[in-house]
Amino acid sequence: MTSYQVNSTNGTSNLEIVHSNQDLIMEKRHGKNKILFISLAVGIVIVAAVIVILVIFLKNKGDSNADNQDFAITLEEILYGSLAASGFNATWISGSELFFRSSEGDVLLYNVETATTRTLLSGNSSVLATAFDYFLSPDRNYLLIGHDYQKLYRYSFLAQYTIVNLLNQQTKLVNVSGESILQLASWGPVGNSLIFIMRNNIYYRASAASEEDTQITTDGSIGNVYNGVPDWVYEEEVFSSNKAFWFSPDGTKLAYAKFDDRNVPLMTIPVYGLPGDLNFQYTRAVQIRYPKAGTVNPTVTFHVVNLQNQFSQLILSPPDALRNVDNILATVNWATNTTVTAIWMNRVQNYAEILAYVISDTVATSETIVSINKTNGWIELFTPPLFSDDGTKMAVILSQDQGNNLGGYRHITLFNVNQTSSANVITNGKFVVGEILSWDSNNNLIYYTSNTEEDPAVQHVYSVSTVSKNRTCLSCNTDQSSLSTDCLYNSADFSLDHTHFALKCEGPGVPQISIFRTNNQHVTDWTNGDELKSKLRNKSIPTIKQMSFEVAGGFVAQVLLKLPPNLDTSGNVKYPMVVHVYGGPDSYQVIKKYSMDWGSYLASNKSIIYAMIDGRGSGLKGDKMLFSLYRALGTVEVSDQINVTRQIQLSLPYVDSSKTAIWGWSYGGYASAMALAKDVDGVFKCGMSVAPVTDWTLYDSVYTERFMGLPLPGDNSEGYKNSLLLSQYEGIRKKDYFLIHGTLDDNVHYQQSMLWAKVLEQQDILFRQLSYPDEDHGLATIRPHLYHSLENFLNECFLL
16 A cells, blocks of 8 residues: 555646646736747647646556555455465375365265275265264264354364264264263274263263263263363363373273362353343353462373273372372373373473373383473473384474584484383484374384474474484475475375375465375375465465574574565665564464465555564574573563564664554463563554453463463562563553453453553553453454454554
């Protein structure tokens, strides 16, 4: 829009000069002779002709600008995902077969080697009308269809499930003890056995054809005791899932976690209800067991049930060092049919032990595989370990010192399962391993993703030999087929026998997915992105610019800019800039991944530069930079947003330093407000916070204490005091500030924004505030209003 305005201004200015000249000539017509009148007439004709030509020219120019504007990305295209890329919508169920649902709605099996498709269930089936998920039984005789979804929290929900017999297409609604609304339903790993969770209790059904269920637990109680499903804090911060049970590979045993929340404090959140509905004549409320920093955590216990021996149970104890103190069950996985591993941590997550439990019919014995102690940071071990085929070796991602004062980087580390052993580190270097994808024991290969030493924003898929430790990049030198040559951010899904993989080229161009054999021979293209590419050809797409700047401590911050199309780089035109911050520990935004977001809209449609900065505390660059904010949230990560933004303003002549804003959501809402408050040099003119943390003692214990310790005098009370946004109000006084929050936010409670608003009001600091009744942390149902409100605020801040 800026370039369009400039052209319009120039046009208006030229027309004004012409009209002014015409008036000047006409004033001199009196007292002139005939020749002068004739000359004047000729002059008028010439001027008139010039005016007509200019009007036509400027009209065409304006039409051209209007046409350019027609090619700009619209907010609707961002909100409704029409420019979003398709993900990998299939699941490997063998070495060569994929299970998925087609765009027509059919549930299918596809063999990548024979290129044949088998229809399991037609999309016209009534059971799929409200379906949100579908699962094939291991014996392939049944489908489990989840439908009538009701969201609870980030991962949890209530739903109904229907079993479809694929031999005769008969359907049966799952009914457990007279109820059909369940928290979870899942196949066992063998045959067609099932597990159901209902009212926080676990039920087992030996076969899909059976009508009998065995109730494994009986003490489940909504809001108090959870069996097989996590409570709020474990769902959000530990398991990142709605599931807390794990089958042994042969399906004969079931491990599960039990969470006792009866001593966890209750958080009460009001519900305002539907306008005009008398059922909400009086405000209702929901209550959540929500442990805040320094308060009582849930008590977790770890159990194993023998599904073939009268459902006998064993309780698996934590390690001795964590037995009589607050502990966290971080993750669980089976190594063999009789050995299950668990990772236990202390409350503040700087000490961990990985235990192997050997299970017999009546007893379980345990052995510590490895103990990990971190003195200058926290431990990230929330992903289940991977095991060799025989279950004797375990692979995890652990930080390993790279020597030469480089500090630690996360690398693949092997351990023996049934005995305490030294670590066998099989990757090394100044890069970070992101995920272990698959372990091919027969060929001694582990497949994984990592970024690169040369550019932390690049991610490739690699294999590494567990013997020689030689590594090979699978996404760097593929048989390209239709894959783009700029696949710089990649991930993969491997088939069950490790012979095939789906290579997901996720950017920076339009994402594409192709199927390869693990010898890198191309098999077929899954998605080529042609439809999205066609849409983008008619769009004015922002230009991506990546930069880096030095920050305090000898570190380097990474920057990604989305620049308006046809940007004037000379500095003759100044462009407003919006900095999008998240800033939370181990987060990152600067990666070479395709993205069409609100920033793309602002750059394309409103000629606003959109910036993202990964400073200290961000991931992908090693432990030294990551742990810079340990026990000190709200300090270095905020300083880097301010200082790097100033460096951008000084480095790029086309950035309007008088029109720079910052905004963020959740942790980003906290960081944006902190940046405004601590900015004493006028780097930012205005800022926006969506659902911000304002006081870390009000946020959940597991996340907060991981990075901050306990808010106690003997621990880190001073760090909590320094991190308190509520005391930083004075820096907001001379800036425009917009505070937004949903009242039904179960994650960052509305209380956080209310206390912040109260402080600002008591200090007579003017600000704009927007509350969304009965909206949770994601504000999913009011996104158009949210982004129109943010845009309106920017229009006022930038005088657009």
